[in-house]
Structure formats: C-alpha cells, structure tokens
Amino acid sequence: MHSTEEVSMHDPFQLFLSEMAAVFRAEGRACATETAEALLSATEVAPLTNDSPGDTDAICGLLAGSTLAVARAALAAHDMLPWGHNPVSSQMKPEDEALFSVVDLMGPEAPLYCPTLRAGLYYQRPNTRYGLHSHAAAETYVIIAGRALWTAGDAQREMVAGHSVHHSTYLPHACQTGDEGVVALWRWSGDIGIESYRLHHGAEAFGAFAA
C-alpha cells in the first residue's frame, strides 16, 4: 500500500502513473484528460498484487525493448502493478481469457478507486488472436511495447509502440499478435458497465474480414 506519507515522485509507481497520465493527456479527448487527472488524484483503496507472475519475464522483456518513457516507467514499477485482474473476467470463457493478462488499475473495483472511468494495462501473449469483441464503453488503447495487428470496425493496421486506437461505443475490435506479443495502456469512459461486453463467436467473429 502507498500511504500519503510514502507517496513521492521518486516512487516508481507514482512515476508510472505520471507517465500514463501524460500519455492520456496527449490524446486530446476530454474523457482522456479526465482519465489523466483521475489517475493522479485517485485514492488507493486496495493492495496492488501481481496475480499473473508467469508473464513477468515476457512483459518485462517487451518493456525493456521499448524506447517510450511510459514503458520504462512501467518496467520500473512492474512489481507494483496488479497483473491478472481483468474487469470483464466474469463475461469471458477461461480459454479466451488465457490469451492475455490485464491490469485493472483504476475503476469501480480497482485498487485506485474511480466510479466513472476505468484504466489499466494489457498484455497479449505471442501468436494469439483475441477475436472481435465489443462493449458500450468508449475505449482507447496505446501500444507501449511489442506489436499487433489491430482490427477496429472496418479498419485494420499494424500497431507498434506509440500508436493508439480509439473504439467508439460498441465498435467491434480484435487483436492479433506475432512472435513478440504486445503491451498497451487502455482506458474506458462513458458507460463503463461490464454487462455489455461481448466476445463475438462463430461467423460474426470474422466480421468484414471473412475469407
């Protein structure tokens, strides 16, 4: 736990929050700026525990290979980040959830309490496809290490560190990794309830890219 007495800009966790906030502030959307401010002022209400230690070497290896300041800060704070806490876990099948690991950093049930916004980190393992899914929340991902082939609605592109993508409400999106895997920041705004989350199975999972 980080009590107010312990918090300082020399704290790797606080430094990471500052870098993460800077990334969202640079996005330019009002909801992104609001998320940046919330990250810097949120109260820590629960311990930060890493429940996905098996991914540590892969995540740290990717972060170490990134030139972004936020990636270096995430690497320095890795032991304090609560990997393995996916906010939409209850909506998913275990085999789908096995593709990735999530940090639920800020939100209604997260260690940093915020009732109206969610934000965290995302790691998707190498050579996996997280198929088309959608939700009511508006969402932004910012790649901080590794690479991925990203699908958002009818658009598809290779994303590397520094690239970002915004999903408007209910826009279906998917992520395919290669040999490296990918690490990203993410944030949700608007209707952040998890009830609307849906992984599209069957033929619809291929969307506009059906062969």
Ligand SMILES: [Fe+2]
């Ligand atoms: Fe999403």
